[in-house]
Amino acid sequence: MTRTTYTDRHGQAHEFGDAAEERRVRSDDRNHVFHSWSAQAQIDPLPIAAGEGATFWDYEGKAYLDFSSQLVNLNLGHQHPDLVKAIQDQAGRLATIQPAVANDVRGELARRIAGVAPGDLNRVFFTNGGTDANEYAVRIARQTTGRSKILSQFRSYHGSTATSISLTGDPRRWANEPSDKSVAHFFGPYAYRSAFYAENSEQEAQRALEHLENVIILEGASTIAAIIIETVVGTNGVLVPPPGYLPGVRALCDKYGIVYIADEVMVGFGRIGEWFAVNAFDVTPDLITFAKGVNSGYVPLGGVVISERLAKHFDNVAFPGGLTYSGHPLACAAGVATFDVFERDGILERVRDLGERVIEPTITRWLETHPSLGEVRGKGMFWALELVRNRETREPLVPFNASGEAAKPMVALAAACKEAGLWPFTHFNRMHIAPPLTITEDELVRGLAIIDKALEAADGFVD
Numbered sequence: 377m378t379r380t381t382y383t384d385r386h387g388q389a390h391e392f393g394d395a396a397e398e399r400r401v402r403s404d405d406r407n408h409v410f411h412s413w414s415a416q417a418q419i420d421p422l423p424i425a426a427g428e429g430a431t432f433w434d435y436e437g438k439a440y441l442d443f444s445s446q447l448v449n450l451n452l453g454h455q456h457p458d459l460v461k462a463i464q465d466q467a468g469r470l471a472t473i474q475p476a477v478a479n480d481v482r483g484e485l486a487r488r489i490a491g492v493a494p495g496d497l498n499r500v501f502f503t504n505g506g507t508d509a510n511e512y513a514v515r516i517a518r519q520t521t522g523r524s525k526i527l528s529q530f531r532s533y534h535g536s537t538a539t540s541i542s543l544t545g546d547p548r549r550w551a552n553e554p555s556d557k558s559v560a561h562f563f564g565p566y567a568y569r570s571a572f573y574a575e576n577s578e579q580e581a582q583r584a585l586e587h588l589e590n591v592i593i594l595e596g597a598s599t600i601a602a603i604i605i606e607t608v609v610g611t612n613g614v615l616v617p618p619p620g621y622l623p624g625v626r627a628l629c630d631k632y633g634i635v636y637i638a639d640e641v642m643v644g645f646g647r648i649g650e651w652f653a654v655n656a657f658d659v660t661p662d663l664i665t666f667a668k669g670v671n672s673g674y675v676p677l678g679g680v681v682i683s684e685r686l687a688k689h690f691d692n693v694a695f696p697g698g699l700t701y702s703g704h705p706l707a708c709a710a711g712v713a714t715f716d717v718f719e720r721d722g723i724l725e726r727v728r729d730l731g732e733r734v735i736e737p738t739i740t741r742w743l744e745t746h747p748s749l750g751e752v753r754g755k756g757m758f759w760a761l762e763l764v765r766n767r768e769t770r771e772p773l774v775p776f777n778a779s780g781e782a783a784k785p786m787v788a789l790a791a792a793c794k795e796a797g798l799w800p801f802t803h804f805n806r807m808h809i810a811p812p813l814t815i816t817e818d819e820l821v822r823g824l825a826i827i828d829k830a831l832e833a834a835d836g837f838v839d
Contacts, residue, residue: 382437384428384455392437398423401435412536413548427454430815432799440794441823443811444801448610448642448758449668451714451723453812458717459674459710466709475502475702482703485711489670489681492651495660499682501695502703506641506667507535509678510604513663514539515697516682517602517635520689525595526556527588527603529564531612534604534639543604546612547777562591564609565618568751568762569770577618585624592632602635602663603628607653610642611803614760616753622659629662635686636661641678645669646718646813648756649728656755662686670711677707727813730820731756735809738824748773748834759809761831763789766839772805773834785837792830798823800830 381391401423411419425435430453433439445451452459466481473479486500501516503509514526528534530545541549542556563571565584572583592600605625609615629636638661643653645666650656652664663686667678701707718724731754739752739759750764763773763786773785786802793800801808807827811820 382426382433382439390426390433392425392433392435394435398425398435429453429455430812430819438797440797440799441811441815441819441826442799443793443809443823443827444799445810445812446673447668448647448801448808448810449673451646451669451813452672452717453814456672456674456717456814458713459672462709462713463674463706466706470705472701472705474700475698479703479705479708481705481708481712485708485715486703488712488715489666489679493664493681494652494655496684497660497662497664497681498684499687501680501682502699502708503667503678503680504676504699504701504704505535505678506639506665507537507540507678508699509641509665509667509680510534510540510543510637510639511537512697513604513637513665513680514543514602516663516680516686516695517637519693519696520686521601521633521635523599523601524558525599526559526601527591527595528559528561529605529609530561531564531566531609531615532604532606532639533611534606535641560591560595562588564605564615565621566613566615567618568753578620581618581621581624584621585628588625589628592628592634597632597634600632600634602637604637604639606639606642607657608643608648608755608758610758611808613762613803613806614754614758614808616755617657622654622657626659626661635663637663637665639665641665641667643758645714646723646727646756647758647810649724649731650756651718651724669714671707671714672710674710675704675707676701677704677711721814723813727756730815730817731759734817734820735759735824738821738828739809742828742831746828746831746835747838748831754809757809757811757813757815761807761809761827763805763807763834765837771839773837774805776804778804785834788833788836789830792833793826796826796830798826798830800827 381389383389423435426433430442431439489500490498528543532545534540534543539556541552542559545561565580567580574580574583638654662683664681671677742749748763751762753760765771774783790800790802
């Protein structure tokens with residue numbers, strides 16, 4: 377292993393190439409770490425030595441452009457100095473305090489979140505992450521309506537705890553059943569693979585809403601506490617809702633007395649160029665769940681933004697829930713710093729600009745040169761490349777939930793990206809583009825060029 381160095385933004389040199397240290401890290405991981413969503417004997421996690429901005433390095437010194445923002449949470453990139461300093465300063469004066477007392481950074485972050493939420497969503501219940509944010513949103517809906525059933529989309533991911541995995545529509549739910557049995561699923565809009573034989577986005581929205589209302593009626597409107605929807609479906613396709621769909625969901629919820637929960641764990645805090653993604657679709661839900669981008673995951677944090685109407689239910693009725701680390705000061709300090717960085721550096725504006733001026737035109741041109749590319753879609757810094765074997769039939773490049781030999785085309789595509797120095801985000805027959813919102817334009821262009829070249833691996837599997 378050859379020793380190499382890089383110099384960070386502070387002028388500090390970092391050395392790579394310590395073979396003994398890499399072996400120790402790998403040994404400790406393989407012997408003692410139990411990994412999520414994995415057959416333990418079939419994985420070999422890559423040891424990572426350092427990260428900065430939109431780049432991270434392995435122990436050999438190989439650099440990877442992070443085009444997945446880790447798990448679409450690292451919105452302000454690796455080792456952002458403002459977030460690191462905020463955590464250090466907070467640790468120096470008050471590292472932790474229980475949630476039953478008032479705390480300055482907890483209160484400030486709640487106030488600032490409420491300030492960018494739509495309508496009268498003015499209260500914030502803090503959680504440790506996204507899955508428990510959705511758990512508590514469901515609990516609030518059930519408590520305030522006196523109903524139990526929840527509707528969610530088939531193409532969705534809402535977390536891995538008991539109710540959240542039941543809400544989830546993708547195959548990760550299957551092995552965890554039975555869990556919360558008071559969940560029913562429905563089809564959301566997905567124009568490229570329309571379940572409603574729609575010919576345009578207007579038809580897709582209208583027919584998807586008609587389908588949802590039928591599900592409400594057949595499941596029993598009086599039994600349904602809430603409908604939960606990822607404002608832009610994340611892992612399951614970067615599905616941007618067609619015009620009118622989310623306002624239509626809002627209208628159905630009002631008609632039948634159902635709580636509307638917007639899951640913005642992945643797309644909140646700038647991912648599509650808005651503080652909350654619902655702001656781009658002219659709709660105000662009753663509850664918004666968040667995590668990830670609120671502080672880029674530097675310290676675990678999530679939460680539920682609650683409308684005044686629902687919050688009032690608990691004015692004289694005790695809320696039946698709580699978490700030891702709710703609103704942890706270190707996490708909230710990083711959240712407050714996130715607001716400062718967004719406002720000072722114009723993060724929302726640059727996300728919209730780079731999405732419209734660089735990403736969209738670049739990947740749209742790929743439709744002319746890559747036969748494996750069926751559709752591109754997205755918004756801001758969140759895009760999907762839908763890969764197919766045949767454009768006419770739209771047969772996916774790999775089957776639904778493919779593994780082993782069947783997944784070979786996507787494995788080859790991901791390997792080509794990594795070999796060229798880009799860490800990709802792939803899921804089923806799609807590659808997603810989700811770099812840190814702070815990525816430089818030069819890095820973004822370089823990363824897109826790597827993907828452009830890597831798509832040749834997928835083209836080789838086209839019929």
